[in-house]
Amino acid sequence: MSVSAISQIRxxxxxxxxxxxxxxxxxxxxxxxxxLGLVIIAAIPLVFIxxxxxxxxxxxxxxxxxxxxxxxxxxxxxxxxxLQTLADIxxxxxxxxxVPTSADKFLFVVGPGxxxxxxxxxxxVLPFSPAFIGASxxxxxxxxxxxxxxxxxxxxxxxxxxxxKWSLYGAVRSVAQIVSYEIPAAIALLCGAMMAGTLxxxxxxxxxxxxxxFAHFYLFQSPIAWxxxxxxxxxxxxxxxxxxxxxxxxxxxxxxxxFTEYSxxxxxxxxxxEYGSMFMVSxxxxxxxxxxxxxxxPNLGSVALYDWTSGPVWGAFWIIxxxxxxxxxxxxxxxxLPRLRVDQLMYLCWxxxxxxxxxxxxxxxxxxxxxx
Amino acid sequence: MQELGMAEQGSIRVSRKDGNxxxxxxxxxxxxxxxxxxxxxxxxxxxxxxxxxxxxxxxxSAEPYLGYLHRCFEKHCEVVDxxxxxxxxxxxxxxxxxxxxxxxxxxxxxxxxxxxxxxxEFIRVMVSELNRIASHLVAIGTxxxxxxxxxPFLFCFRDREHxxxxxxxxxxxxxxxxxxxxGGVAFDIPAxxxxxxxxxxxxxxxxxxxxxxxxxxNEIFVKRTKGIGIMPADVAINYAWSGPMLRGSGVKWDLxxxxxxSVYPELDFNVPVPDGKFSDIGDCLSRHLxxxxxxxxxxxxxxxxxxxxxxxxxxNPRSAVPKRVRPKAGEVYARAENPRGELxxxxxxxxxxxxxxxxxxRSSCFVNLSAMKDxxxxxxxxxxxxxxxxxxxxxxxxxx
Numbered sequence: 171m172s173v174s175a176i177s178q179i180r181x182x183x184x185x186x187x188x189x190x191x192x193x194x195x196x197x198x199x200x201x202x203x204x205x206l207g208l209v210i211i212a213a214i215p216l217v218f219i220x221x222x223x224x225x226x227x228x229x230x231x232x233x234x235x236x237x238x239x240x241x242x243x244x245x246x247x248x249x250x251x252x253l254q255t256l257a258d259i260x261x262x263x264x265x266x267x268x269v270p271t272s273a274d275k276f277l278f279v280v281g282p283g284x285x286x287x288x289x290x291x292x293x294x295v296l297p298f299s300p301a302f303i304g305a306s307x308x309x310x311x312x313x314x315x316x317x318x319x320x321x322x323x324x325x326x327x328x329x330x331x332x333x334x335k336w337s338l339y340g341a342v343r344s345v346a347q348i349v350s351y352e353i354p355a356a357i358a359l360l361c362g363a364m365m366a367g368t369l370x371x372x373x374x375x376x377x378x379x380x381x382x383x384f385a386h387f388y389l390f391q392s393p394i395a396w397x398x399x400x401x402x403x404x405x406x407x408x409x410x411x412x413x414x415x416x417x418x419x420x421x422x423x424x425x426x427x428x429f430t431e432y433s434x435x436x437x438x439x440x441x442x443x444e445y446g447s448m449f450m451v452s453x454x455x456x457x458x459x460x461x462x463x464x465x466x467x468p469n470l471g472s473v474a475l476y477d478w479t480s481g482p483v484w485g486a487f488w489i490i491x492x493x494x495x496x497x498x499x500x501x502x503x504x505x506x507l508p509r510l511r512v513d514q515l516m517y518l519c520w521x522x523x524x525x526x527x528x529x530x531x532x533x534x535x536x537x538x539x540x541x542x
Numbered sequence: 543m544q545e546l547g548m549a550e551q552g553s554i555r556v557s558r559k560d561g562n563x564x565x566x567x568x569x570x571x572x573x574x575x576x577x578x579x580x581x582x583x584x585x586x587x588x589x590x591x592x593x594x595x596x597x598x599x600x601x602x603s604a605e606p607y608l609g610y611l612h613r614c615f616e617k618h619c620e621v622v623d624x625x626x627x628x629x630x631x632x633x634x635x636x637x638x639x640x641x642x643x644x645x646x647x648x649x650x651x652x653x654x655x656x657x658x659x660x661x662x663e664f665i666r667v668m669v670s671e672l673n674r675i676a677s678h679l680v681a682i683g684t685x686x687x688x689x690x691x692x693x694p695f696l697f698c699f700r701d702r703e704h705x706x707x708x709x710x711x712x713x714x715x716x717x718x719x720x721x722x723x724x725g726g727v728a729f730d731i732p733a734x735x736x737x738x739x740x741x742x743x744x745x746x747x748x749x750x751x752x753x754x755x756x757x758x759x760n761e762i763f764v765k766r767t768k769g770i771g772i773m774p775a776d777v778a779i780n781y782a783w784s785g786p787m788l789r790g791s792g793v794k795w796d797l798x799x800x801x802x803x804s805v806y807p808e809l810d811f812n813v814p815v816p817d818g819k820f821s822d823i824g825d826c827l828s829r830h831l832x833x834x835x836x837x838x839x840x841x842x843x844x845x846x847x848x849x850x851x852x853x854x855x856x857x858n859p860r861s862a863v864p865k866r867v868r869p870k871a872g873e874v875y876a877r878a879e880n881p882r883g884e885l886x887x888x889x890x891x892x893x894x895x896x897x898x899x900x901x902x903x904r905s906s907c908f909v910n911l912s913a914m915k916d917x918x919x920x921x922x923x924x925x926x927x928x929x930x931x932x933x934x935x936x937x938x939x940x941x942x
Contacts, residue, residue: 235693238693239692239693239696239697240696240697240700241700335577339923413690414762417924423585423924424923425583425584505693507690508686508689508757508766509689509690509924511765511766511922511924511925512922512924513922514766
């Protein structure tokens with residue numbers, strides 16, 4: 171299906187029949203010479219990451235893990251401990267900004283920044299709603315896969331700059347892991363891109379719209395799609411250094427891996443980057459395989475559930491919910507599974523995930539060519 | 543073309559052939575890195591320091607450095623009278639205080655040659671087996687953490703809390719009990735204690751199965767531990783290993799059976815050893831498995847204690863406690879099966895003093911740890927962590 175055909179699909183629930191209506195409007199907003207709208211567009215994902223990391227990322231994870239482990243979690247600060255994260259942030263802000271004497275000061279300071287930028291840049295191409303996307307690139311998916319590699323630079327800078335053996339181990343492991351797992355992850359995403367015939371994130375979503383809700387999602391559109399879906403999910407765990415692949419920061423082996431020497435706000439920035447990447451991969455998997463901002467509810471005769479739950483605001487709700495669901499699965503796995511060993515991790519990547527990713531790639535190609 | 547020798551000169555690898563130096567490979571120079579693991583490291587279980595020579599992720603040798611927690615136990619014993627040593631033994635293996643006290647009391651009682659009331663023996667068995675479960679729960683839980691599984695640890699601590707509450711009820715302390723005295727116990731167990739213990743046993747049995755499913759049978763856990771750190775039975779015996787470590791190597795050796803003390807001969811329990819089906823004999827998984835299975839055996843022992851324990855009518859827990867401990871001149875060695883292996887006390891008395899002339903503790907952890915250098919050779923760093931965790935050391939007992 172060509173791109174011109176896509177744009178002819180009628181999307182009556184969109185404002186002015188137009189994708190990206192909000193972001194386009196914002197982009198046109200200027201304050202004399204100052205491009206205020208562009209700044210707001212960039213600020214929206216930033217504020218989102220900060221808010222979600224504070225609420226769901228830190229507090230939510232602590233509570234979820236607590237309930238999985240038969241305990242209560244934070245309970246002291248505020249009702250049910252809801253102010254705990256704020257207290258933590260205040261504590262981190264007050265901390266002395268320590269740079270170890272023998273550290274490479276430039277790399278040490280710059281590392282967390284690069285790390286955060288790497289995970290934040292990918293938010294530019296995440297369609298948060300049918301009406302909002304930071305940058306409507308026609309190679310959005312490719313950009314998202316590629317920009318994540320920037321994190322590696324940050325991790326290596328942080329690990330090397332710390333001048334700590336544990337940090338170095340963590341950084342070396344992390345780089346090997348992320349670079350390796352990008353291959354199965356990218357191939358698995360290519361399966362989705364192949365089904366869509368486009369790399370434009372917004373268009374991938376549009377193609378999964380339809381009155382039958384979830385039945386239009388790529389996960390249910392082909393009998394092979396579950397395989398790249400699963401491969402990408404596993405690979406994304408490794409890319410974001412989440413358990414059971416949290417080998418770079420393996421606390422019981424490497425103390426804290428590449429951020430052993432970090433404290434205070436630099437530590438907070440590293441964590442923010444981690445939570446950013448968690449949402450980013452969760453959003454990408456829901457965009458490519460689970461319809462992104464599309465409502466999963468189907469129209470049932472006159473009960474038009476799909477139509478009722480579609481629209482720019484609903485779209486934002488759906489994609490964030492789907493992202494949060496996958497983050498929940500990540501947390502669930504983290505608090506259930508032990509950690510793999512470095513060589514087992516590489517074995518899984520090169521001898522299991524990569525061949526299966528190729529197989530799913532070929533099968534998806536055959537399916538797309540021969541099955542209309 | 544026989545190469546007579548290799549030498550590394552900077553970044554150029556050369557070989558000497560017929561006295562001439564021939565360059566065979568130009569390569570990036572690699573050198574081994576010293577990695578000090580500990581004394582402040584999350585998985586050395588206290589203040590153990592391992593100085594590892596590492597080649598990338600491979601540990602070429604690991605040397606344990608001890609003594610960070612040395613508290614002069616043996617020297618203290620020479621200036622404290624016999625009953626006063628009991629609290630110090632608590633602080634050796636602080637996860638199994640009851641077992642330590644008991645081993646020490648057995649030694650002194652052997653020296654004094656006193657008869658222990660039967661109910662006291664059953665109380666001692668019961669609290670020690672409870673403590674053994676608590677200790678194994680910590681061992682299993684922290685082993686999970688070493689391998690990255692956090693949740694089993696908290697499940698273990700949740701269940702351990704019940705045991706600590708029971709022991710606190712009996713002795714007044716949670717970990718450092720001073721409950722087993724020379725010739726008796728400090729107090730009789732409270733009324734209804736046996737009922738509560740029975741409730742705990744019924745509560746805990748399903749939890750053991752849950753823990754087994756969550757951790758022991760976990761695919762990743764098995765992958766991380768199976769075939770790692772294999773210790774053959776003969777080498778284990780030569781290293782004087784004992785307890786779950788030795789049984790993990792397939793040797794059916796349990797002092798409660800092989801050198802029975804107290805009322806253990808009357809009690810019916812198995813000594814679990816791995817059969818080599820689920821784990822490779824002598825690997826980390828076997829040692830973990832032995833601990834997991836032993837908890838169930840301890841539950842059996844506790845249940846038998848409850849049913850066989852004589853009634854408390856007119857029972858004085860301190861009836862056999864001597865007013866003044868002054869043994870005849872002589873020496874004694876007594877040992878008991880601790881959660882971590884054989885804990886022995888060698889005591890020498892000069893016959894005049896109320897203080898021992900010499901008190902030497904044969905610590906199971908210390909002996910088990912001595913094999914570390916052998917076990918760690920050529921392992922990866924994550925495997926090294928798995929091996930330390932499977933040895934299950936308590937630095938309080940290693941350093942004393």
